[in-house]
Amino acid sequence: MFELNLEKSWYDAMYKRSSVRKYTGAPDKAQLDRLGVLCRKLSWQGITVRMFKGPGLKNMVKGTDVYAVIVARKGTPMELEGFMGEALVLEATDMGLGTCWLGAGFYPEIIRRNVNLQSDEEVHCVISIGKCTLPPFAPKRKDVVKLCGQTEEALGALGAWQKEAVLAARLAPSALNQQPWKIVAEKNGVSILETSVLYKKYAPLDRGIAMLHAAVGAHHAGRQAVWKKVDGGYQMRA
Ligand SMILES: Cc1cc2nc3c(=O)[nH]c(=O)nc-3n(C[C@H](O)[C@H](O)[C@H](O)COP(=O)(O)O)c2cc1C
Numbered sequence: 001m002f003e004l005n006l007e008k009s010w011y012d013a014m015y016k017r018s019s020v021r022k023y024t025g026a027p028d029k030a031q032l033d034r035l036g037v038l039c040r041k042l043s044w045q046g047i048t049v050r051m052f053k054g055p056g057l058k059n060m061v062k063g064t065d066v067y068a069v070i071v072a073r074k075g076t077p078m079e080l081e082g083f084m085g086e087a088l089v090l091e092a093t094d095m096g097l098g099t100c101w102l103g104a105g106f107y108p109e110i111i112r113r114n115v116n117l118q119s120d121e122e123v124h125c126v127i128s129i130g131k132c133t134l135p136p137f138a139p140k141r142k143d144v145v146k147l148c149g150q151t152e153e154a155l156g157a158l159g160a161w162q163k164e165a166v167l168a169a170r171l172a173p174s175a176l177n178q179q180p181w182k183i184v185a186e187k188n189g190v191s192i193l194e195t196s197v198l199y200k201k202y203a204p205l206d207r208g209i210a211m212l213h214a215a216v217g218a219h220h221a222g223r224q225a226v227w228k229k230v231d232g233g234y235q236m237r238a
Pocket of ligand 1: 017018019020021060100101102103104105125139140172173174175176177202205206209
């Protein structure tokens with residue numbers, strides 16, 4: 001599980017992206033085609049990612065009517081929804097498009113109808129996608145030491161892949177920017193674990209987003225992530 005061919009360009013995309021809610025238009029046909037190809041690659045292990053154009057988004061999102069729906073077979077770890085969805089976000093960012101994860105910003109009935117949702121499937125989030133001028137990169141995130149109890153220098157002493165993984169996970173978007181994770185970096189692994197937050201509904205999905213970022217960070221340092229379920233989350237070895 002959590003196996004995916006990572007693109008090199010997703011590393012730079014992590015250091016560029018932020019949520020966009022006001023767009024200047026929908027992606028064009030060539031962009032939709034490229035995203036469609038990736039959606040097919042992301043659709044496995046119990047997840048299906050599908051693109052739609054038309055009604056479905058609430059009007060907090062302006063200027064685009066294109067969105068991706070992450071459909072999960074019931075029983076699939078919610079982390080996988082975040083993992084696959086964020087891959088689409090980073091690819092779209094690399095294409096110069098804006099995105100926003102939406103847990104509340106869509107009409108569930110319309111989405112259910114569009115995807116012809118079956119009784120053994122569920123949708124927790126959609127992702128709006130559109131043309132925009134990407135805002136300057138200025139993520140509001142927890143300090144590295146607060147996040148993992150170690151300085152960047154100490155992380156670097158553990159190894160390049162551990163440092164890249166933690167710094168990348170730190171940038172992951174999360175519902176209400178709660179960053180509901182604790183990161184433990186060690187010589188032989190980086191774990192992304194739950195931590196108590198007020199609003200828990202999307203915490204596992206948020207964790208999956210952070211896991212994709214960590215994997216892309218480790219990949220940038222020349223390592224391939226392998227994930228193992230541990231108490232309270234997942235551990236990556238690379
Ligand atoms: C699972 C999830 C659900 C989200 N739901 C919403 C939403 O319903 N409406 C919204 O405006 N933003 C939503 N967001 C976007 C977050 O508010 C945003 O990612 C976070 O504040 C960090 O900001 P950034 O993405 O610009 O770095 C969601 C993000 C995630 C990961």
